[in-house]
Amino acid sequence: MELFQDYLQPRAQEHDQQVHQWQTRTKEQVVDPSCSMCNMVRTKPKIDFWNFWRWYRMTTGAEIYTQNTIQVFYKKEITQELNSMEEITQKVVDLIETMRYHPRNGIEMKIEDLVRKVTLIMIQSDYFAEEVEDEELDEISNEDVISITSTISSIAQNEDGVEQSEEFIKFWEMLKETEPKLRSFNEDAVEVFEELIKMEEEEFQQLKESGEKQQEIVEKLRKLIHGLKFKGLRPAGRKLVGKIMELTIFSKKFSLTKEETKERIIWNAKKDEQDNTPNITPFERFWNWYGDFVHEAISYGKETEEIFARLTQLEFSETWKKDVDECFRKLIDSIVYDNENKDLQYEYIISEMKKRLGEIIIE
Numbered sequence: 001m002e003l004f005q006d007y008l009q010p011r012a013q014e015h016d017q018q019v020h021q022w023q024t025r026t027k028e029q030v031v032d033p034s035c036s037m038c039n040m041v042r043t044k045p046k047i048d049f050w051n052f053w054r055w056y057r058m059t060t061g062a063e064i065y066t067q068n069t070i071q072v073f074y075k076k077e078i079t080q081e082l083n084s085m086e087e088i089t090q091k092v093v094d095l096i097e098t099m100r101y102h103p104r105n106g107i108e109m110k111i112e113d114l115v116r117k118v119t120l121i122m123i124q125s126d127y128f129a130e131e132v133e134d135e136e137l138d139e140i141s142n143e144d145v146i147s148i149t150s151t152i153s154s155i156a157q158n159e160d161g162v163e164q165s166e167e168f169i170k171f172w173e174m175l176k177e178t179e180p181k182l183r184s185f186n187e188d189a190v191e192v193f194e195e196l197i198k199m200e201e202e203e204f205q206q207l208k209e210s211g212e213k214q215q216e217i218v219e220k221l222r223k224l225i226h227g228l229k230f231k232g233l234r235p236a237g238r239k240l241v242g243k244i245m246e247l248t249i250f251s252k253k254f255s256l257t258k259e260e261t262k263e264r265i266i267w268n269a270k271k272d273e274q275d276n277t278p279n280i281t282p283f284e285r286f287w288n289w290y291g292d293f294v295h296e297a298i299s300y301g302k303e304t305e306e307i308f309a310r311l312t313q314l315e316f317s318e319t320w321k322k323d324v325d326e327c328f329r330k331l332i333d334s335i336v337y338d339n340e341n342k343d344l345q346y347e348y349i350i351s352e353m354k355k356r357l358g359e360i361i362i363e
């Protein structure tokens with residue numbers, strides 16, 4: 001986990017795009033304390049702040065400070081009284097994240113050294129009461145490096161700094177093992193996760209049946225997935241849902257340990273292999289293909305299976321083109337997607353499905 005590359009920069013880019021480029025106004029927009037448009041400088045700092053800024057810019061290559069920088073600086077929370085490396089790291093990051101850095105060079109210093117340097121200099125210079133020269137520091141202890149690194153990585157993953165239950169931590173660690181591109185989670189994800197594991201196990205099994213419960217579970221899963229951020233492209237919604245459900249069920253809603261859960265998953269996969277490898281139905285084949293093709297697809301209901309069955313009976317000739325297309329549209333609409341404002345390219349999806357349907361039915 002690298003503070004600038006994995007956390008500060010992606011958040012800044014997302015914020016600039018959503019808020020200032022696309023001008024979306026939703027609850028989901030990302031807040032960025034380093035944005036100089038949202039946090040325009042309104043107060044006139046004194047000489048101590050300028051001493052700090054001159055030194056900090058030289059040391060890290062920071063390019064822009066904001067009103068938040070001034071505010072955090074004058075809170076003067078980095079003091080001798082901070083007890084642990086975790087606390088110290090948290091306070092220094094509170095300051096670091098209010099500024100913008102060169103998009104390519106980032107923070108031009110190892111984060112462990114920066115945390116230590118900022119802390120020592122602030123305390124020694126009485127918050128930059130005088131101009132400060134940069135100086136070399138002694139070697140940092142291994143223990144401190146580990147502590148700083150792990151604090152940074154938990155800050156960077158936990159976007160809203162919410163408290164997590166033991167179950168959530170297990171869930172997060174296991175999901176990250178299967179999805180290495182997972183970057184962070186927000187408050188929504190934690191909240192909806194807690195609701196999800198309060199549900200009865202039988203209720204999960206209803207994910208593939210139409211009805212009230214299905215809607216509710218899908219809605220929760222959709223919210224949970226939206227609360228997770230990835231480095232780069234998000235994996236297919238259907239795959240994520242599958243993994244989350246698998247982990248939830250096999251871990252007995254995260255009451256088992258990670259090792260126990262993994263053993264149960266492996267055991268079950270082997271059993272599945274022996275039991276029913278050849279028995280995959282054309283519909284399942286279709287669903288596997290569809291999920292890879294339309295990444296937002298999360299789940300289907302009985303209706304989807306019925307329409308699919310009807311589709312395979314239709315005659316694909318010019319005469320019946322309208323009926324066939326209509327049926328394809330209904331099929332697409334009967335599927336649940338993880339994005340409410342989905343913008344499906346019907347024409348394109350239908351033309352691809354037509355090409356593949358033959359193989360799917362015969363295979």
Ligand SMILES: [Zn+2]
Nearest residue numbers: 019035037038
């Ligand atoms: Zn902004």
